[in-house]
Amino acid sequence: MPESTTTLCRRWGHSFEEDHDGITVYRPADYEFPRARGRAGMELRQDGSWTDWSVGRGDAPEPTTGKWLRTGDDLRLANPGGAETALRIVQLAPDRLELRRTPS
Amino acid sequence: MHRRLLSASPAYRNLRSEVENEARAYRTADAAQRLTGVARIPVVVHVVWNTPDQNVSDAQIDGQLDVLNQDFRAANPDLAGVPGVFAPLVGDAQVEFFLATTDPSGNPTTGITRQQTTVTGFTHDDAVKSGASGGTDAWPADHYLNLWVAPLADQLLGYAQFPGGAAATDGVVVAHSAFGNTGTALAPFDLGRTATHEIGHWLNLYHIWGDDGTGCGGTDEVDDTPNQGGFNVGAPTFPKPSCGNTPNGDLFMNYMDYVDDRAMFMFTAGQVDRMRATLEGIRSPIVVPGGASRRIVPAGPVVAWGSHRLDAFVVGTDRSTYHKWYGGSGWGPSAMDYEYLGGTCMSSPEVASWAPDRLDVFVLGTDRGLYHKWWGGAGWGPSDIGWESLGGVCASPPRVASWGSDRLDAFVIGTDRALYHKWWDGSAWGPSVTGWESLGGTCTGEPSVVAWGENRLDVFVTGTDSALYHKWWDGSAWGPSVTGWESLGGVCTSPPTAVSWDEDRLDVFVTGTDSALYHKWWDGSAWGPAVDGWELLGGTCVGQPRVASWNANRLDVFVTGTDSALYHKWWDGAAWGPDLLGFENLGGVLSDFRLGSPNGGGRTGSTMPLPSTPASLTAARA
Ligand SMILES: [Zn+2]
Numbered sequence A: 001m002p003e004s005t006t007t008l009c010r011r012w013g014h015s016f017e018e019d020h021d022g023i024t025v026y027r028p029a030d031y032e033f034p035r036a037r038g039r040a041g042m043e044l045r046q047d048g049s050w051t052d053w054s055v056g057r058g059d060a061p062e063p064t065t066g067k068w069l070r071t072g073d074d075l076r077l078a079n080p081g082g083a084e085t086a087l088r089i090v091q092l093a094p095d096r097l098e099l100r101r102t103p104s
Numbered sequence B: 001m002h003r004r005l006l007s008a009s010p011a012y013r014n015l016r017s018e019v020e021n022e023a024r025a026y027r028t029a030d031a032a033q034r035l036t037g038v039a040r041i042p043v044v045v046h047v048v049w050n051t052p053d054q055n056v057s058d059a060q061i062d063g064q065l066d067v068l069n070q071d072f073r074a075a076n077p078d079l080a081g082v083p084g085v086f087a088p089l090v091g092d093a094q095v096e097f098f099l100a101t102t103d104p105s106g107n108p109t110t111g112i113t114r115q116q117t118t119v120t121g122f123t124h125d126d127a128v129k130s131g132a133s134g135g136t137d138a139w140p141a142d143h144y145l146n147l148w149v150a151p152l153a154d155q156l157l158g159y160a161q162f163p164g165g166a167a168a169t170d171g172v173v174v175a176h177s178a179f180g181n182t183g184t185a186l187a188p189f190d191l192g193r194t195a196t197h198e199i200g201h202w203l204n205l206y207h208i209w210g211d212d213g214t215g216c217g218g219t220d221e222v223d224d225t226p227n228q229g230g231f232n233v234g235a236p237t238f239p240k241p242s243c244g245n246t247p248n249g250d251l252f253m254n255y256m257d258y259v260d261d262r263a264m265f266m267f268t269a270g271q272v273d274r275m276r277a278t279l280e281g282i283r284s285p286i287v288v289p290g291g292a293s294r295r296i297v298p299a300g301p302v303v304a305w306g307s308h309r310l311d312a313f314v315v316g317t318d319r320s321t322y323h324k325w326y327g328g329s330g331w332g333p334s335a336m337d338y339e340y341l342g343g344t345c346m347s348s349p350e351v352a353s354w355a356p357d358r359l360d361v362f363v364l365g366t367d368r369g370l371y372h373k374w375w376g377g378a379g380w381g382p383s384d385i386g387w388e389s390l391g392g393v394c395a396s397p398p399r400v401a402s403w404g405s406d407r408l409d410a411f412v413i414g415t416d417r418a419l420y421h422k423w424w425d426g427s428a429w430g431p432s433v434t435g436w437e438s439l440g441g442t443c444t445g446e447p448s449v450v451a452w453g454e455n456r457l458d459v460f461v462t463g464t465d466s467a468l469y470h471k472w473w474d475g476s477a478w479g480p481s482v483t484g485w486e487s488l489g490g491v492c493t494s495p496p497t498a499v500s501w502d503e504d505r506l507d508v509f510v511t512g513t514d515s516a517l518y519h520k521w522w523d524g525s526a527w528g529p530a531v532d533g534w535e536l537l538g539g540t541c542v543g544q545p546r547v548a549s550w551n552a553n554r555l556d557v558f559v560t561g562t563d564s565a566l567y568h569k570w571w572d573g574a575a576w577g578p579d580l581l582g583f584e585n586l587g588g589v590l591s592d593f594r595l596g597s598p599n600g601g602g603r604t605g606s607t608m609p610l611p612s613t614p615a616s617l618t619a620a621r622a
Helices: A001-009 B002-008 B010-028 B060-072 B078-081 B082-088 B193-202 B269-280 B615-621
Strands: A010-013 A024-028 A040-042 A049-056 A061-072 A076-080 A083-092 A098-100 B038-051 B097-100 B112-116 B145-150 B156-159 B172-175 B297-300 B310-315 B323-326 B352-354 B358-364 B370-375 B399-401 B408-413 B419-424 B448-450 B457-462 B467-474 B497-499 B506-511 B517-522 B543-549 B555-562 B565-570 B584-587
Touching: A040 B323, A049 B156, B010 B269, B038 B060, B060 B097, B145 B193, B156 B193, B172 B193, B297 B399, B310 B352, B310 B358, B352 B399, B399 B448, B399 B497, B408 B457, B448 B497, B457 B506, B497 B543, B506 B543, B506 B555, B543 B615
Parallel strands: B038 B097, B038 B112, B038 B145, B145 B172
Antiparallel strands: A010 A024, A010 A040, A024 A098, A040 A049, A049 A061, A061 A076, A076 A083, A083 A098, B156 B172, B297 B352, B310 B323, B352 B358, B358 B370, B399 B408, B408 B419, B448 B457, B457 B467, B497 B506, B506 B517, B543 B555, B555 B565, B565 B584
């Protein structure tokens, strides 16, 4: 497994304050984010499972677990129903992940 | 959490769809059928702290309650910041919050629990809601709003449980760093708005952007909020358009967006409808009824200190006091039995309730002195069958009002026919345990007293000329003077009965010389139909009319007819029913429904002087 995949597999928080130009920015979940009422995130695991942590209706994070698949810089996230989101990895570093949605 | 419960529990799913149906039905319902007036919610604050600085002070808790009582009454000063185009949307939820005064065991409480924990930061897993996992167990969710204040991990500010979930986890959680507006509260979440937002969820409000990420397809199920993309943060500048909602853009100053505390300051009328539907529906047991806008429960032989709750007191043929209660599902101690409370009474009991599960009972003893006993939630004081002596030689039964927590005002007519008054101020009886204040007058019957607001009393008596007389306490002095009275005309053959369904509103009923029912009212500025005039309401009545008001602009009048049957008429806000001069015959044969007694003495009776299904309760749901 490539080193960069090891870097990818962790829990990330959506650093929405840093989103720019259609790019979604993530930081490791233990990053010192500014306080916010809600912060979505996701977790990618070595076993191919993926958990989406969305902002819940009552503010508690809500997990949805599906699968992820990486081909080069293309990342596909599939929810339990099978619907896929296609993304491009723009930057991957231990302290920062940038993703751009690719037209399906 | 919400979605997890939805997918996990069919029962929760069913309850949630019921809640949504109620909200929808409410939106389309006839406005006249809606819950009106202020709904008061008892709150218990569970402080769970790891380090001493997290043990928020009572003052910080009071500050949070103050914020809630502004925000849910559209009384917050920053409401002025709502842009003009959105001003017509502003809604007053008419919800007020108070720290609970009685704990689940019936003991007096500050409404605050404090618990040290080894947990340094709780997550959204509800561990804070259980003693077994380092938190504090919830108090019964149908009687208290549970509000946990604790250190939260992952910078979580708070989270809420929607109506319909498990009682053990019902309520809201707020981080100590986002709680209240002093002490541990940290900018930009230091104005108490996290609790406002979470309690919005607890009353069934969804996020204003529709909880669909940044899409335009989600909905908050509220008609008057603009469609909005994702959540807003910080303190946006108006207008902030999304999803084609130009020119006014997002309603980002709404409590249900994700902006900073200083940037959120309104609910909409549509959101208020959803919250009111919840309070009228699934959360109705928690609402402390007021009638008037304050939690003032009228005193009488029957009191209702909670929704679907009645406590009735009668004197038995042995002249002891007996009690029975209606608890929503049936009568206690059983359908046919009464609870024996001792005493040898020369009057029917007069009962006040200044808090849920609190009762103060007053009777005259054989020495014509006033006697008192009280229910504190767990037991009777001074003992099960004992009574506290309060002195006096009374020529009338006592009449009592309570205008606030731990406050009682008792009135009797003395042997000189003047009105006498004594009061409990929370710590002592005034003017003394057995002393009385003389308020003048020459009264021919028992007084009627009503409190429509804090530190306000209105007393009515009939004079030797059979006219009605009135005096009032305005918070600082008696009007028109300590011993003076305002004449309101009429020729009354019964004592008056006065009620209030709103601030500065009075309705007074008497029986006239023709045995018909007469009515007059104070609307805040003048007496109707005239200072000395009366509205004829027909009928042939024996004795004093009894009146209940369970809602704003609603009156239910009960009289005994010459055939000893119970008759009823009602004011629905627009007209008298069944018509101006008519009555509905409720049947039965009553000797005197105020002084009714259990048959046969002893501890059981077969004639309860009440409809078996309390009319005021069934009417309230009609
Ligand atoms: Zn929320």
